[in-house]
Amino acid sequence: MIERVLEQEQAISQVLAADKKTRHLVLTSQDLEVLESVHKALKPLLEFTNALSASILDYMREKYSxxxxxxxxxxxxxxxxxxxxxxxxxxxxxxxxxxxxxxxxxxxxxxxxxxxxxxxxxxKDATTISQPAEPLRKNSLGSLFKTAATSSATLxxxxxxxxxxxxxxxxxxxxxxx
Incomplete structure (x- = not known):
């Protein structure tokens, strides 16, 4: 991003200088020097990051292939x-x-x-002993309508x-x- 600002510095200055409200935002020579030094310091980090991300991408592609x-x-x-x-x-x-x-x-x-x-x-006798007597059936709301719901047992x-x-x-x- 800093590289793009440095590349487009003239265009940015012209656009900002055209309006009275944004004229104070025009980059000074000190601002440009700071941006250039930051860009110079971060350039090796950008190259390292690109190399690292490329190796991670290769590893991930290999791992999940x-x-x-x-x-x-x-x-x-x-x-x-x-x-x-x-x-x-x-x-x-x-x-x-x-x-x-x-x-x-x-x-x-x-x-x-x-x-x-x-x-x-x-x-055989364990199955008959373990089964309790049939409990009393309670009337449910569905029994009042006298129609059976379609069960998934037929599927x-x-x-x-x-x-x-x-x-x-x-x-x-x-x-x-x-």
């Missing part, structure tokens, strides 16, 4: 309600969503298998997951309070 790392970061971003798919590339959004659905299905299958194994390992497991995921994407992202 691995597709498996990018996949992991995309999934982490997807499940974070602060970001969701904000920072995912447009080409990868559908792939990320399908991977999330597949992983949710796999987790549900594992949970169902674990529950079935646990039920099979329990003794397949994949359809329920897709519905839940689309509801997640339609909700507003959580904003961090600083």
């Amino acid at each position: 691995d597709p498996s790392t990018n996949d992991l970061l995309d999934m982490a971003s997807l499940v974070d309600p602060t970001f969701k798919i904000t920072y995912c590339t447009e080409e990868n959004v559908e792939d990320i969503k399908s991977r999330a659905i597949n992983e949710m299905e796999a987790m549900l299958c594992e949970t169902d298998q674990g529950t079935a194994e646990l039920a099979a390992s329990l003794p 397949s497991q994949r359809e329920r997951i897709e519905k839940e995921l689309s509801a997640y994407f339609q909700s507003f992202p959580i904003r961090k309070v600083i």
Whole structure:
């Protein structure tokens, strides 16, 4: 910025001198000397900063060029309600969503298998003893209308997951309070 002021010093002086209200802002020879010395002192720092930022950029590109790392970061971003798919590339959004659905299905299958194994390992009389008598049903507001609400039980497991995921994407992202 100082370099640009020094380059455009004549134009700046002419514009400021043209108006009576800004005439006092015209740079003096002392101001120009100070700007030149500051520019001379900061020039090596500018070169160092450019070299450092170039090396950091190379490092970051190398570090995040691995597709498996990018996949992991995309999934982490997807499940974070602060970001969701904000920072995912447009080409990868559908792939990320399908991977999330597949992983949710796999987790549900594992949970169902674990529950079935646990039920099979329990003794027969333990299951009958642990079940209490059926509690009395209370009338609810829904029972007054005599119509059953559409349940998600008629949907397949994949359809329920897709519905839940689309509801997640339609909700507003959580904003961090600083």
